[in-house]
Amino acid sequence: MDDFDYDYASVDSIVDFSRELTGKSLSEAAWHPESIANVRNRGNLGSLVENFFFGINPGNSPLPDFPQANLELKVTGLLRRSNNQYRAKERLVLSMIHYSSIVGEEWESSALLRKCRLMLILFYLYETDVPVTQLRFVLPPMLLNLTEQDAEVIQRDWEFIRDKVRSGLAHELSEGDTFYLGACRKGAGGEGEKLQGQPFSETKAKSRAFSLKQPYLTQLVERHSEFEASLVIRAGQTIDEATRARFEPYLGMKTDEIAQNLGVSASGKGFWRSIANHILTDSGKEPIELKKAGIEMKTIRLKSTGMPREAMSFPNFSYTGILDEDWEDSSFFERIERKFLFVVFATGADQIERLSKVAYWNMPFDDRLEAKNVWEETRRRVAVDASNLPLSGENRVAHVRPKARNRDDTELTPQGTKLVRKCFWLNQKYIRDVISAL
DNA sequence: GCATGATCATGC
DNA sequence: GCATGATCATGC
16 A cells, blocks of 8 residues: 555545554654654654554644545543553544534534544554554444434433533532543643633533543444454355455465455464465454364465474363363364364465465364373373373374473473473374375 | 473563 | 463474
8 A cells, every 4th residue: 555545525435544654653654754754752642643654734623634434533541451461551642622613512413513523533552651653442443323322321321411511510510420431620720720711600610522432332342353354144145155265366376365355464483374364254263253162273284295394282280180170071172073174375386475275174073082091091191101102103193392491491290390391282194195185 | 293391581 | 370373483
């Protein structure tokens, strides 16, 4: 996409364009980085985004920021909870309340709706002591229509505020009056405060603005995060079909090309999984539908020989815990019983890697019996000598190998020795045979 | 070039 | 701080 290359009269075009910001900071996404280098580090990120990302300068207008599209732009901050969920940093201020004119308004034709009926909300992750131009936009853009989402409550809140001004009580407005839409203080307080006149009382009132309350915004963010991590499943479509439909356009494409098209920023060990997630959901998160169904998505990279680059790992087992377990309540059993979704990237004879295959798979009964043999053999040997466990030559399907943070990441064995933590792996050759038979 | 041991990156 | 889903490194 080029700089400012969007249709300023089209909501879709503006929203699509704004996706370029997702996962980036303004200084990374601005079309002319040199122009932003001189910007002071303080200031309003919202206006900086207008100027340096969208190339607009709407100023202080009663019309939306994109008047031809009837779309208002909002840029607002998020905080990260300890459980990694996002919450709104503060309320989202919409527009000033003009006491003299609101008393003559109706909701549908109100000044608030004229400006803010449809909003494009861009969320950045707030961090202390980081220049605003380096704060990262962390969620895909949200479109919010005030006359659709929770419309009845918001309309009632608005009417309550208007009616209070009609009763000459603008000076008694408070955020506690309403539910989702609040009348928040806005403008200088203390010494510099300029009180406003109101039409039906001599008493001056503090200046206030309409805002979406912080808890309401937080809840919108939570809904948005979940929505963005969902598969788009059309009516009558199964999860299986919806998955195929998402992958279909990318089959045969070069890995790098897919990553570039989808703006995958991950690197290192999670790169291929991140690509799969980005294909499945707009947010690039693993779809909740797969989690709910207990579907085990595995990315597999094949060398040009058809051999997987890696064996396939499963959760660690515990040297002492495994002695108390039965096969059928072991975590290895629980995992291989699941439905797998294999996402296969294969390197061709041309040495270029492409997305080559996507398929669901269940481990056949005979192979599960082999896995059971490995598990039981492991259990037997752990009791005698935990340092000698089944290797890949010993069984067609699975073996045991370290999986730990490093060599010091150990666990006590029944022999009282400390050994690096291990898990069950499906053999490379086994995976190769499974994939080639798909 | 595989088997095995060792370790990384990320999310919760 | 750890589990998870992987990849990296090395010796044979």
